[in-house]
Amino acid sequence: AVSVCFALTNFSSARIRLIYQATELIGGEGKEGGLVVLVERWTPFSHDHPLFSIGVSVSLCPVDEIARSNPASKSIEWITKRKHIYSQKNKDTYEVLLTRKREKRGEEREGDVEVEVLEGMGTNLFCVREDNTILTAGGTDVLPGLSASILIDSLFLSPTSLSPSSPPSPLPSLALLPPPPSPSPLSSSPSLPSLNIIPPPRSWVSEFSSPPLSLIIRPPTLKELREAKEVMICSASRPLVPVTEIEGKKVGNGKPG
Structure with missing residues (x-):
């Protein structure tokens, strides 16, 4: 999905953000969500910036x-x-x-x-x-x-x-x-458990x-x-x-x- 979206833009370089919505409200009811791919033009920083x-x-x-x-x-x-x-x-x-x-x-x-x-x-x-x-x-x-x-x-x-x-x-x-x-x-504020035991x-x-x-x-x-x-x-x-x-x-x- 990401490569297809990028190809459609014709950008030489781009910033890509993936958003996963577990549920979304449709007509006031919770429905199964999905993946959103955001692609925006991005220019790398030059070394003399x-x-x-x-x-x-x-x-x-x-x-x-x-x-x-x-x-x-x-x-x-x-x-x-x-x-x-x-x-x-x-x-x-x-x-x-x-x-x-x-x-x-x-x-x-x-x-x-x-x-x-x-x-x-x-x-x-x-x-x-x-x-x-x-x-x-x-x-x-x-x-x-x-x-x-x-x-x-x-x-x-x-x-x-x-x-x-x-x-x-x-x-x-x-x-x-x-x-x-x-x-x-x-x-x-509650502390979160460590990811490494x-x-x-x-x-x-x-x-x-x-x-x-x-x-x-x-x-x-x-x-x-x-x-x-x-x-x-x-x-x-x-x-x-x-x-x-x-x-x-x-x-x-x-x-x-």
């Missing part, structure tokens, strides 16, 4: 204010809420990042909280610390993105580059990586890159983002885009690395 040379500015939105029923699903309900939030953002803001509050990890004073940054409204988020550790949320906290999974695969799944910091085992798909254990969110190693080291990079599957904190070496977002229809400003404050020196 200002997005890459200048970077983008992002804003923040507490996830509690959105009440997502299932973060791992791109539902019609979520797309509608996302469109409303996008309509309210500043014209200079490229993306809106979702945040939540948690009690601090480790040996911090009891009762202290920190702000974690999960993902963008339509993008996955990567934070590169000064020690070359990559932080990104996984598991049921976020919608696992195709581009994000490809990036992780290319860096950490090369047979010559993967060096788990714990006993050797293959790196699971980003969609199956549960976040590291931590106190429950301060909000009362056996927690994988929490961190990996890639010798494929120079200098070597390490990966930890957990949301970066807002403090870590502000102090990061690099912050990037990506999605299926765009490559890695550098984030150089968060709510008016520069990330690092304010320039893409």
Whole structure:
């Protein structure tokens, strides 16, 4: 169905969205739904696009204010809420990042909280610390993105580059990586069960890159983002885009690395 729809457009490249409706209202009654294929013209970004040379500015939105029923699903309900939030953002803001509050990890004073940054409204988020550790949320906290999974695969799944910091085992798909254990969110929203009953190693080291990079599957904190070496977002229809400003404050020196 997808190839037929694409052929009918005569587009050289296109963005394709598949929508499955389990049921739909017809004449006031619930009828069996079906698959909808949306095809729109899409032009790939050029290498000299200002997005890459200048970077983008992002804003923040507490996830509690959105009440997502299932973060791992791109539902019609979520797309509608996302469109409303996008309509309210500043014209200079490229993306809106979702945040939540948690009690601090480790040996911090009891009762202290920190702000974690999960993902963008339509993008996955990567934070590169000064020690070359990559932080990104996984598991049921976020919608696992195709581009994000490809990036992780290319860096950490090369047979010559993967060096788990714990006993050797293959790196699971980003969609199956549960976040590291931590106190429950301060909000009362119900948590979703993990998609993987056996927690994988929490961190990996890639010798494929120079200098070597390490990966930890957990949301970066807002403090870590502000102090990061690099912050990037990506999605299926765009490559890695550098984030150089968060709510008016520069990330690092304010320039893409």
